[in-house]
Amino acid sequence: MWKNFLKYLVGRLLVCLVVIFIGTTITFLIPRIIPGANPAEVAVRRLQMAGTYLPPESAERMRQALLKLYGLEGTIFEQYIRYWREFLRGNLGPSFASFPTPVLVLISRSIPWTVGLLALTTVISWLVGTILGGIAGYKNRGLWMKIFEVFSNAVRPIPYYILALLLLILFAYVLKWFPTGGAYRIGMNPSFTWSYISSVIKHGFLPALSLILIGVGGWFLNMRNLVSNVSHEDFVVFASHMNLKEDIVFRSYVMKGALPPQITGLALQLGMIFNGTIITEIVFNYPGLGMLIYTAIMQADFNLVMGITLFSIIAVAVATFLIDLTLPLVDPRIQYTGK
Amino acid sequence: MLSFLAVFTAFAQEALPGIPRNEVIIIEDPSGRSLNPGRFNIWGGGVTSWSTGLQQLCLASLWYIDPDQGIEGDPWINLLAAEPPIYSDNYKKMTVKLRKGIYWSDGVPFTADDVVFTVQTLKANPAMTWGAYMEVNVDKVYKTDDYTVVFELKKPNGRFHSIFTVRWAACYIMPKHIFEKVKDPIAFDFNPPVGTGPYVLKAYDPNGYWFLWELRSDWERSDLGVAFKTKPGPKYVLYKGVASPEKKVMDQMAHELDIIHDLPPEGAITLAQTNPYCVTWFDGWPWAHPDPTLPSIIMNHERYPYNLKEVRWALTLAIDIVQVVLQSYNGCATISPIHIPPTGKYPEWYFDKIEGWLKNFTIKVGNKEFKPYDPEIPQKIANAVKYAFGYKVPDDPNVLKKMIGYGWWKYAPDVAEELLKSVGFTKKGGKWYLPDGKPWKINILCEAATRSVMTRAAVAIAEQWRKFGIDAQIEAVEPSMLWQRMNYGEDPDTVYWAWCIETWGGHPDLFWFLESWHSEYYRPTGQAVVAKNPMRYKSERIDKVIEELRKTDFFKEINKLIDLGIEYVKICVEDMPIIPLFSYNVFTVCDGYYWTGYPTAKDPYTNPVPNWANTRFMFIKLKPTGRK
Numbered sequence: 001m002w003k004n005f006l007k008y009l010v011g012r013l014l015v016c017l018v019v020i021f022i023g024t025t026i027t028f029l030i031p032r033i034i035p036g037a038n039p040a041e042v043a044v045r046r047l048q049m050a051g052t053y054l055p056p057e058s059a060e061r062m063r064q065a066l067l068k069l070y071g072l073e074g075t076i077f078e079q080y081i082r083y084w085r086e087f088l089r090g091n092l093g094p095s096f097a098s099f100p101t102p103v104l105v106l107i108s109r110s111i112p113w114t115v116g117l118l119a120l121t122t123v124i125s126w127l128v129g130t131i132l133g134g135i136a137g138y139k140n141r142g143l144w145m146k147i148f149e150v151f152s153n154a155v156r157p158i159p160y161y162i163l164a165l166l167l168l169i170l171f172a173y174v175l176k177w178f179p180t181g182g183a184y185r186i187g188m189n190p191s192f193t194w195s196y197i198s199s200v201i202k203h204g205f206l207p208a209l210s211l212i213l214i215g216v217g218g219w220f221l222n223m224r225n226l227v228s229n230v231s232h233e234d235f236v237v238f239a240s241h242m243n244l245k246e247d248i249v250f251r252s253y254v255m256k257g258a259l260p261p262q263i264t265g266l267a268l269q270l271g272m273i274f275n276g277t278i279i280t281e282i283v284f285n286y287p288g289l290g291m292l293i294y295t296a297i298m299q300a301d302f303n304l305v306m307g308i309t310l311f312s313i314i315a316v317a318v319a320t321f322l323i324d325l326t327l328p329l330v331d332p333r334i335q336y337t338g339k
Numbered sequence: 340m341l342s343f344l345a346v347f348t349a350f351a352q353e354a355l356p357g358i359p360r361n362e363v364i365i366i367e368d369p370s371g372r373s374l375n376p377g378r379f380n381i382w383g384g385g386v387t388s389w390s391t392g393l394q395q396l397c398l399a400s401l402w403y404i405d406p407d408q409g410i411e412g413d414p415w416i417n418l419l420a421a422e423p424p425i426y427s428d429n430y431k432k433m434t435v436k437l438r439k440g441i442y443w444s445d446g447v448p449f450t451a452d453d454v455v456f457t458v459q460t461l462k463a464n465p466a467m468t469w470g471a472y473m474e475v476n477v478d479k480v481y482k483t484d485d486y487t488v489v490f491e492l493k494k495p496n497g498r499f500h501s502i503f504t505v506r507w508a509a510c511y512i513m514p515k516h517i518f519e520k521v522k523d524p525i526a527f528d529f530n531p532p533v534g535t536g537p538y539v540l541k542a543y544d545p546n547g548y549w550f551l552w553e554l555r556s557d558w559e560r561s562d563l564g565v566a567f568k569t570k571p572g573p574k575y576v577l578y579k580g581v582a583s584p585e586k587k588v589m590d591q592m593a594h595e596l597d598i599i600h601d602l603p604p605e606g607a608i609t610l611a612q613t614n615p616y617c618v619t620w621f622d623g624w625p626w627a628h629p630d631p632t633l634p635s636i637i638m639n640h641e642r643y644p645y646n647l648k649e650v651r652w653a654l655t656l657a658i659d660i661v662q663v664v665l666q667s668y669n670g671c672a673t674i675s676p677i678h679i680p681p682t683g684k685y686p687e688w689y690f691d692k693i694e695g696w697l698k699n700f701t702i703k704v705g706n707k708e709f710k711p712y713d714p715e716i717p718q719k720i721a722n723a724v725k726y727a728f729g730y731k732v733p734d735d736p737n738v739l740k741k742m743i744g745y746g747w748w749k750y751a752p753d754v755a756e757e758l759l760k761s762v763g764f765t766k767k768g769g770k771w772y773l774p775d776g777k778p779w780k781i782n783i784l785c786e787a788a789t790r791s792v793m794t795r796a797a798v799a800i801a802e803q804w805r806k807f808g809i810d811a812q813i814e815a816v817e818p819s820m821l822w823q824r825m826n827y828g829e830d831p832d833t834v835y836w837a838w839c840i841e842t843w844g845g846h847p848d849l850f851w852f853l854e855s856w857h858s859e860y861y862r863p864t865g866q867a868v869v870a871k872n873p874m875r876y877k878s879e880r881i882d883k884v885i886e887e888l889r890k891t892d893f894f895k896e897i898n899k900l901i902d903l904g905i906e907y908v909k910i911c912v913e914d915m916p917i918i919p920l921f922s923y924n925v926f927t928v929c930d931g932y933y934w935t936g937y938p939t940a941k942d943p944y945t946n947p948v949p950n951w952a953n954t955r956f957m958f959i960k961l962k963p964t965g966r967k
Contacts, residue, residue: 045822053506054471056854065465065470065471068466069525097375106374165583182544187357282582287547
């Protein structure tokens, strides 16, 4: 048993590491092989686009100087080796657009907001959607369940931007219950005080509500369909014929049997939160990784793109690894032999 | 949608803690979010937003050229300098006299040492912003007394002062007493910033959404205080990033955003029609402020068939400008048939002088001469706007000219057809074919989302060309992608809808953008263009104009500069290297609920567009309305 588990664990861990290695290599290569995506060139162009006087000779000289400053001299292979060397020392390098601020500093400023908001809203939507979907799929009765189903079906097709804007208009501008944007009140200094924490909660409420409303419907409908199918499986029918209590059949047979795809979905979605939610950030002026990665791509900020993507790759790989480890605990049909 | 928002959002409020609303002016930072908010070292790079007040309120340069009339009626403004630069006869030396009595915000006097130190630091670090320019141009820099700086240049350059003359931005002067203590001038964050401007940074959002500035208690010793002896109106200035246009409208309806940087036309018009306190550049149609920037169809001359003048002219005559203006700008564009933006004082310097020539200008079509210029276009636009949108338009054609431009090229698809046939194109079944028999396809690469008017204009142009028989489509991409691809010019069958002509607005010299059109800076397709010649245009006649401009004094030979500018315009009209359409009109919308004194077309003392450093002068004109 333990031998099997250990073999399984090492195998999965190796797969996880290979995924991270391949993902990192691809992310390293893609921006470098796009024609013209040269950070020094982009920096010069950004100045010129903004209307800064940069006559021809000076523009060329600046381009050369920036290439040297950014450490982008040498072949792609040399840069690649340099990248891994620095990465293993825990250094992701400087951001080019925000030079010389280190990539890790920029990411660390945004990551708490993204993780705080998205982890919380993903888990809440998952819990609400999964529980209610399970009940709706198994018992399939009750006025509230029907209302919730109609609500889920109605909210899901609304484009997120419109939904977020409607919430903002209603709760921030008409009812004035919540602020119009930001992560906390303008003029406030971040600190461990109740006034700051309450301001963060108040400012985070509408973005969180918008994400939960748009997310819960999907989990609900998925779970309802899963439970409807599982309810007709032989082991559930058998349990019912054994005269087990309905609640026990529901919790221990139906829900347990239907959960694995939902858990997989949750883990993958949690892994994906490092991509941020750019629309939430735009509508609610909320800080996060979405705007950071968007700007990084637009400005050919290779190091920053690499940094954020690396977090995402590691998170998805680790999430997949954890799913592989935990699913056998939830569903006895899955074993550590990998079968 | 925007009208709906306006109705429902009238009175929402969120005040700044401890600061009365009527003491703070809230201005949009169009960058949205500054990703590196704690960095203020504008020379070292890595400052991700230049619209946070740093270049508007804190740092300063020697001179400013206002794109409009200028705060005292002269667009040339001496700010840190006491007078314009003094060049030696051979333009190898520039002497600058500095203003006395200006102090940095930390109480240290501003002197020639600061200017010398700035230039020496930049010259030693070419990777710094403006560093390469100093390295390329400056041989020596030294002071002769505490308020006189001498620049010895490596080669004659009568435009050297341009680097210290703000048009949107310029090289700012760094405080020597701060930077001389720093080991690495690039790595240093310069936080908090110390400037000669009238405001100091009070607080900023570590997440980059807002920056709050406070009026210096010794504002009389700031650059504005010494130069104009007038106290700025707002005690506080808050720059705030607001990314969504709907939110900007809602915030201004709630009087929580005093200056919106730019909006899609319908957003600005909604505000103008529903907010009784709304202030726009024109008090009615066409509302927007024309920037000295000229969006144009840019064609790579190294790509067939755009190397042919007949093709470029045919494409021009296949555009119905009235329709493009209606579809893109709701009729609020300021059109230009020539390769100069129709803004600031350019109508007087160039348009008035060239219009007679334009009316008589002909192009050869077969054996006939065709006069392509149509001076009636502004009237046609006004009529269409009146009919389509019901806006009130002036009857006086001269007033109309000042608002939306002088004229444009005739919509003449029949002439365009003849031009194309003369170079071997054929038309079958209403579709155009290249001389080799392949269908003529054009992909218009344009901006997406960020500037909706640009995307809409591209759609309108593509529609016109399709109607004419060309297989034209648009491809909307993010601005940086557009500029990147345009600069390399490698996209097949593609023209670019962007700009490469930008001018001072308040000075007739065109050297600022035109220098890089000289063939010595020409770069072939596949190599990044050096500056403003993405069309890869090469003309011996233009080279001669540029060479003459180099020899012409920026200050003493204004008439010659204008004559050379007119010569440039004539060459461009004949060759049509790019197709100019209209200036980039910015829908900057101000709210007069708490503040009054905004610049407008009636009192055009400066550019109201808040990301321009020139808006610095607005603060001494702004006064509270007294509302609380």
